[in-house]
Amino acid sequence: MGEPFYITTAISYPNGKPHIGHAYEAIAADVIARFRRSQGRDVRFQTGTDEHGLKMAQTARAEGVEPRAFADKMSRLFQEMCDILNVSYDRFIRTSQPDHYRASQAIWTAMEERGDLYLGRYEGWYSVRDEAYYEPEELTEPEDGTKLSPQGTPVQWTVEESWFFRLSNYQQPLLDLYVSNPDFIQPESRRNEVVRFVEGGLKDLSISRTSFDWGVPAPASDNHVMYVWLDALTNYITGLGYPDKTELWERYWPADIHLIGKDVVRFHAVYWPAFLMSAGIELPKMVYGHGFLLSRGEKMSKSVGNVVDPLSLAETFGVDQLRYFLMREVTFGQDGSYSAEAIVNRVNAELANSFGNLAQRSLSMIFKNLDGVLPPPGEAAEDKELLERVAAACSELDQRFGEYAFSAGLEAWMGAVFACNAYIDAQAPWTLRKTDPERMAAVLGTLVAAVRRLAEAVVPVIPDSAEKLLAVIASGDGGQPIAQPQPLFPRLELSEDAEAAA
Structure with missing residues (x-):
């Protein structure tokens, strides 16, 4: 123990x-x-x-x-x-x-x-x-x-x-x-x-x-x-x-x-x-x-009528999405504010468009082009550089979380997610599929290694989503083909229901 x-x-x-x-x-x-x-x-x-x-x-x-x-x-x-x-x-x-x-x-x-x-x-x-x-x-x-x-x-x-x-x-x-x-x-x-x-x-x-x-x-x-x-x-x-x-x-x-x-x-x-x-x-x-957590900058009270039901928020936006937003948006120890727009904007920009899209693109290309078999990471300088960047960011997340500075830890983590998206755009594995299939596999192997490390680091914040992603990746260990990956974070819409929930 x-x-x-x-x-x-x-x-x-x-x-x-x-x-x-x-x-x-x-x-x-x-x-x-x-x-x-x-x-x-x-x-x-x-x-x-x-x-x-x-x-x-x-x-x-x-x-x-x-x-x-x-x-x-x-x-x-x-x-x-x-x-x-x-x-x-x-x-x-x-x-x-x-x-x-x-x-x-x-x-x-x-x-x-x-x-x-x-x-x-x-x-x-x-x-x-x-x-x-x-x-x-x-x-x-x-x-x-x-x-x-x-x-x-x-x-x-x-x-x-x-x-x-x-x-x-x-x-x-x-x-x-x-x-x-x-x-x-x-x-x-x-x-x-x-x-x-x-x-x-x-x-x-x-x-x-x-x-x-x-x-x-x-x-x-x-x-x-x-x-x-x-x-x-x-x-x-x-x-x-x-x-x-x-x-x-x-x-x-x-x-x-x-x-x-x-x-x-x-x-x-x-x-x-x-x-x-x-x-x-x-x-x-x-x-x-x-x-305190403030609703649009105001302290919540029954008399003002702005007391928010957290289960309504979780049902509207998703449990992991709500957890991520609260830990990412608020500097822990200080007062923080939230609104439906803030939740939708943060979750879409960072979980749906960035981390979720990164994982979906990488695993879908492996499923379609490599029969679902996970390749090893590449050995080129840019591959190693990316994985070092991810490792450093996850190490900083660990340090910041140990100091109860959750938003700062997730800021570092998000920087690594952005680096991975920049890498996939620069390497363009969809082009390499025709011109250099071996290099495509190395790029995808590098990406899946990065995504695995990023998911492991963020489990405390979004446990259900991160563990689902890790389970898909782990299913491919030992050369077994992975199943077709499903999107983790559907895009949120700023609807009247969402406004009402927050």
Whole structure:
């Protein structure tokens, strides 16, 4: 077995249907997981749903069902999204599962035994939508007199008995962590935000609620359920068998990367490491806060009416096409924008017209002119030069993907695809068929070797299409004739349906 690699997404809050932001994070995490597997790493990949809290209870009540029944229905939609988008998770965790209750209560007990929990009274501003408390100085007040959180969500004044975590004890240990491990929070802009927040002083954190009962019961505390973020964050260790020293735990913890949205960096880079320090658990190696996906430059919201169903996008444009677009178009770590036109233009230019056409032309000529038998690559200088160019580009893709710079890696890969198309145009094997059949075979052999290497490199991004292409090529190994190749990427049309889907 290869070196372990444990990657998690933030678990999705299923009080509504999945949107494109959920899909973006799941796809990015899947690309990382598949890339690490391609390097021989022993990957463990976890995603799932965060099902407790007041917001879930309220939404269930509005629908006239119990919270658990509502969570069952909604969680299934998120798992189906992952399956349709070809997300290769090892566990889809749900925080309503029994082993998660046990793990959450175990970390609570460990923090309590450390002396970091105490019973008090909470008074402060709380956002139901964010399941988060905010300080007065963090709030904004629009002209209508309401108070809004930094995320733009309404807050309300809350007073209740609560257990508190001595977060204030961990200000200096956290600052020391950020200095000793500068890669702990990525990208750097997120790290700077967190450092400034912690330097401003940390107040003790309310970690239980008594105003609702849909949550993990706090140990030995009547009527208290855990604050949803302590419960939610614990999923990362639940999935490895905590508190037992299981084989999974021993092999995969600490996590190599928690991949999350930038809006929940504070919870993962401040609260979570503090909880783990308190419980005596080793810290994850990295928290990576990616940017938002914007619809035509605007943040998606239900009130604006621009929330996009990712499954509609996948059905309209294709799963691999959507995956490629998101990884190619957006500089990972920054906000990115998409539209139907952008998807159609990018996919047609790069997958259909360039890579897909390259593969189709090369394999079709072999099928028609060489009885489907794959020839070896040529030995001429231009043949070797092309294969060296392809190898260098794929090596750069590997390096860039290792840095989570997906768009830069695919830019290098695309450069090699363009080089292959320039080579086939310059060599003109359709002309060589009549004038120099031996040279034609060498050119086609060079092309199929290049296409194979390019397909292998891009499997993490477009797994279904790339593996189909590789299967066609592999069928010709050993001198067996390949079947007639089929186009991989039909051209997309910018129709009214496509516009509506995006």
